[in-house]
Amino acid sequence: MARSHSAGRPRPDLRAARSHLPEPFAAAVDGFERHLALERGLSNHTVRGYVGDVVSLLSGLPGPGDPVLAGLDVTALRQWLSSQLDGGASRSTLARRTASARVFTxxxxxxxxxAVDPGLRLASPATQRDLPPVLRTDQADDALHAAAAGAQQEDPVALRDHAVLELLYATGVRVGELCGLDVDDVDREHRVVQVVGKGDRERTVPFGAPADEALQKWLAGGRPLLCGDSSGAALFLGVRGRRLDQRAVRRLAHDAVGSVPGAPDIGPHGFRHSAATHLLEGGADLRSVQELLGHATLAATQLYTHVTVERLKAIHDRTHPRS
Structure with missing residues (x-):
């Protein structure tokens, strides 16, 4: 079973702002952080986002009262969000910060x-979900073929990079889920991987023959050369033998598509978007794609139907004689 791993230290600006909070506010932030991580089981990335929003919110409040957060009313919440808007925050960012405030209150x-919950009176700004950039199937093939060509040199890092890209595209897992995988999470006999996603929800995701071949080469000829005392059971390793960092995967993904003419500049999440889009274009049903991606609700997966519809419209406009 995959386990969650720390995704990095807090940002320096967040640490500084948090250190300047009055002690009762700092204690509240500490308690809220424990609640998110231990009771709700949220990912490190999500916890940092919530905590960062709350630190920003509390930094503008008057000193602690009785009860401690007596100055946190709906007016203070709205003033904080208004200052975020004035500072250039997007509607999606405001929606996220509104959600953070509600969870905290x-x-x-x-x-x-x-004494009372002011977050109940806080309205969320409507958000417009932009269509995510995705690779065409031929662009995905080109990126993966280039990685495979590099792996022919038997360099352990090249073998790892090829296996990482193949698994990202084959499974559509999140970058944090991929970096958290252990060797035992991969069942090559049945070509499935056990993934623990958001909210500690576990799911089984299949992968195909190209990813299996890349994994076999990495496990046999790459991982043993990078493995060291600090490797543990991690599936993917960095050059120093530690568990592969998410930032390294992001650089790898950007570099891989950067060599493909006309391909959009995407990171690991772009490979996830591409996998979902190509599954739907190939005839997969929405419920199956939802389960593969680990979405809690079908609404999150439905975004990809808009992507495929937009592609169909573009093809129609380009090819139909009466478009």
Whole structure:
């Protein structure tokens, strides 16, 4: 079973702002962070986002009162969000920060730090979900073929990079899920991988023959050369033998598509978008794609139907005689 791993230290600006909070506010942030990580089981990345938003919110409040967060009312929340808007925050960012504030105020009431929950009166700004950039199938093939060609040199890093890209595209897993994989999470006999996603939800995701071949070469001829005392059971390793870092995977993904003419500049999440889009274009049903991607709701997966519809419209406009 895959396990979650730290995705890095807090940003220096967040640490500085947090260190300047009054002690009762800092204690509230600490308690909220423990709640998110231990009780709700959120990912490190999500926890950092929520905590960063709450630190920003509390930094503008008057000093602690009785109860501790007495100054946190709906007016203060709206003023904070207005300042974010004035600072250039997008609608999607405002929606996320609104959600962070609501989760925090609900927790604060349960913890006795607030008498009433002002987040209940806070409206979320409507967001417009942009279509994510995706690779065409031929562009994905070109990127993976280039990685395979590099792996022919039997260099352990090249073997690893090829296996990482093949698995990203084959499974559509999130970059954090991929970096958190252990060797035992991969069942090559049945060509499936066990993934623990958001909310500690576990799922089984299949992969095909190209990814299996790349994994076999990495496990046999690449991983043993990078493995060291600090490797543990990690499936993918960095050059120093530690578990592969998400930032390294992001650089790898950008570099891989950068060599493909006309391909959009995407990272690991772009490979996830591409995998979902190509599955739907190939005839997969929406429920199956939802399960493969680990989406909690079907609404999140439905975004990809818009991608495929837009592609169909573009093909129609380009090819139909009466378009």
């Amino acid at each position: 609900a927790w604060a009431v349960r913890s006795g730090l607030l």
